[in-house]
Amino acid sequence: MAGLKILVTGGAGFIGSSLCERLIGEGNSVLAYDSLFRGSESNLFTLQGHPNFQFMQGDVRDVDRLDEAIEHLGGVEVIYHLAAVNGTKWFHEAAHSVIDVNINGTLRTLELAMAHDARYVLASSPEAFGEALRQPIQNGNEMTFTDPSLHQRHSYGASKYLDEVACQHAARDGLDVRVVRPFNVYGPRLLGDEYGQVVAIFFQAILSNGTVQLHNGGNQTRSFTWIDDAVEGFILAGLQENSLNGASLSGCALNIGATEEITIRDLQETIFSMVSNDASWKNELPEVEIVEGYHGDAIRRLPDCSQAEAFVGWKPKVSLEQGLLQMWSTLR
């Protein structure tokens, strides 16, 4: 499907900006809507001046501003809702905002989709499963959240869980809704500051000769998904009319993640050995420090992507080694 009018909330963020590039490349008209709380217009530099692309700064909870955005776009056929407060440090430090933006942003954009009868694609998260006891993570598993008096980590995961509840309710009411759960996406625009995410934080420490911190000994595992693979998942889940078997995709919740599982300690060692094999990089590698880390951090986060493959034909293509090399070559 091409030539659609598409609103991308969170469009100036890490995943949103790459998604906008793909959507424009495929001949759609796109409006990226973002408060710039964490994203940046510089992420959209390749699209600046493109006749089918617009950027608008605005808060996803501001319905009047959202209406203005739709007016600028000349209507809307698909809403990709990616705006959210992401970044683990925020979940603990700004739980109120995380909950407010994630839940109210989703409710307001769902209402917008209903008003325009637009297809709605939610960026959820494996964190919607909380401290998932059962792995791999798949639909039907329990969603497990600890007592909120202990820590506020799940301001993010629990609000993503409620976002999914609202989406399933809207789907039951007849809206075409699809849920995408990306697993630890990484790539060149990922933030590497203290509010950023692990792969970029490690590279940032190497580039600035800082210190690498391993939380809780680095024994937790993750499955890292290359940005282009993740974007392909959003495209297939959002733009395919029906499932490959002809059934409706409305109400589907698809895990989009690599199935190569690695501990954070092994990730750090893999990145260090890759950088030390780079003859053009002469600097010392950073010190590694073991720190207590954040409460509520999941021990494993491994996706079962069989539904993404069966429904929309999605499979990850880029190995962790290939992705890390590509990211390093862009950053250094």
Ligand SMILES: NC(=O)c1ccc[n+]([C@@H]2O[C@H](COP(=O)([O-])OP(=O)(O)OC[C@H]3O[C@@H](n4cnc5c(N)ncnc54)[C@H](O)[C@@H]3O)[C@@H](O)[C@H]2O)c1
């Ligand atoms: N990156 C990942 O590995 C990952 C994993 C699971 C889920 N997700 C989800 O995918 C989506 C995109 O994530 P990302 O990694 O690109 O994060 P990101 O922080 O780079 O992008 C989110 C964007 O939302 C914007 N935003 C925040 N509050 C807003 C508000 N009130 N109004 C309008 N815009 C606002 C930010 O400025 C940012 O540009 C998010 O919903 C995130 O929860 C990401």
